């Protein structure tokens with residue numbers, strides 16, 4: 244386990260994933276019913292973009308940095324504004340904020356910011372150091388349960404949640420060669436146990452394994468959001484996607500408005516796509 248999200252926090256993949264996450268949380272918490280959130284791969288919780296790791300890759304500058312800068316020049320769509328407001332709210336905890344965020348919230352922080360009293364949140368992280376950081380991030384916060392554990396196993400153990408309303412965020416590092424298979428098994432298991440849950444699954448789109456994964460995922464009829472970048476050096480992540488199973492009402496509409504704006508803010512050569520599942524075939528007429 245060598246992956247450390249600190250090198251990539253705030254990059255274009257995080258922008259896609261976290262803009263979508265903020266919107267999912269907003270829509271799922273609009274109903275006056277308790278929500279359960281499971282973040283299977285939580286990371287460290289928060290990241291210093293002026294630290295060594297982030298500066299070494301410069302990915303945040305080309306991601307959240309450009310987005311914040313574009314939003315200071317022209318009005319962004321509401322979903323982008325809300326995501327940037329969530330980032331700024333986290334950044335502000337550390338002191339006065341500049342035009343571009345210095346402290347960036349990971350998915351557990353974004354989830355935490357959206358929770359209402361009575362909602363429940365379990366965040367998992369397997370790597371000992373990252374798990375320790377995540378535990379420190381939420382020390383004393385009784386609304387968040389951090390587990391140093393394999394998120395796939397926790398998913399199996401906790402679904403279906405007693406709340407019967409839930410969001411499951413799955414954001415693996417894709418270091419292991421069998422990650423797509425494990426991920427797919429987890430999604431299958433989750434949907435079998437908790438069919439009405441909303442699942443947001445991030446994945447890199449880079450090879451035949453990813454294409455196979457996307458074909459298998461189509462069985463769950465997800466809404467698939469993606470961002471791609473032309474002209475990157477070989478070996479760099481040039482495309483990624485978030486597949487959302489059972490998206491809440493209005494999520495697609497909101498993302499169709501937000502993603503093209505995000506793509507153009509991130510620069511030339513960045514393209515977005517929102518792919519809805521094909522309309523289901525009409526049910527055969529009775530007697531057919």
Ligand SMILES: C[S@@+](CC[C@H](N)C(=O)[O-])C[C@H]1O[C@@H](n2cnc3c(N)ncnc32)[C@H](O)[C@@H]1O
Nearest residue numbers: 248284285286349350368369370393394414416
């Ligand atoms: C892409 S990062 C997560 C970033 C985080 N979701 C965010 O958006 O801020 C993936 C994380 O999963 C952790 N990890 C790897 N395998 C895991 C597993 N089986 N269960 C839980 N965490 C795992 C890695 O240590 C890494 O911190």
